[in-house]
C-alpha cells in the first residue's frame with residue numbers, strides 16, 4: 001500500500017441539527033408513550049455541498065465513498081442510544097424534551113486506512129437569543145418562531161493518503 005507523501009486532501013462537511021416544536025397532532029400521537037416530548041429533531045453529518053435540510057441520494061454531496069459509518073451517541077434517556085448509520089443520509093431523527101451533547105463518530109472506509117474520528121455536537125432545541133444567554137420561551141412562542149438550526153462547517157483532512165484512497169476521493 002503506497003502513501004502519497006506530502007499530500008493533504010480535504011473534504012468539506014457540515015454537521016449539526018434542526019429542531020421543530022411538535023404540532024398538536026404529533027403530541028397527540030406521543031401522548032401515551034412520551035407525553036413530555038416537545039420537539040422533533042434531526043442530527044446529521046452531510047457533505048457541505050448540500051443544504052442542511054436536503055435529502056441526499058448520490059451526487060456531489062455524497063460522502064459515502066469515504067465514510068463507512070456515522071455513529072450518533074444520544075443521551076442515555078433514549079433507548080439504544082448508540083445509533084449506527086451505514087448509508088446516506090447519515091442522520092437520526094427523534095423526539096424529546098431536552099438539549100444534550102451528541103457524540104458523533106465517523107468511521108472511514110477500510111481503504112482509507114484512517115482511524116475513526118470523534119467529536120461532539122450540542123443538540124439545540126431552543127431559539128437563539130440576541131444576547132446569547134440561554135432563555136427558554138414558552139412552547140407556543142417557540143412554535144411561532146419556527147425551526148431552530150445549529151450547523152457547523154468542518155473539513156476532514158487526509159494527510160499522506162493511500163494512493164488507492166486518493167483515487168477513490170478524486171473519482172467523485
Ligand code: SLL
Nearest residue numbers: 075077078079096097098099100
Ligand atoms: C437535561 N442534560 O437534563 C439534559 C438531558 C435529556 C433529553 C436531556 C427524552 C428522551 C426520552 C429527552 O429529550 N432526553 O424520553 O426518550 O436537560
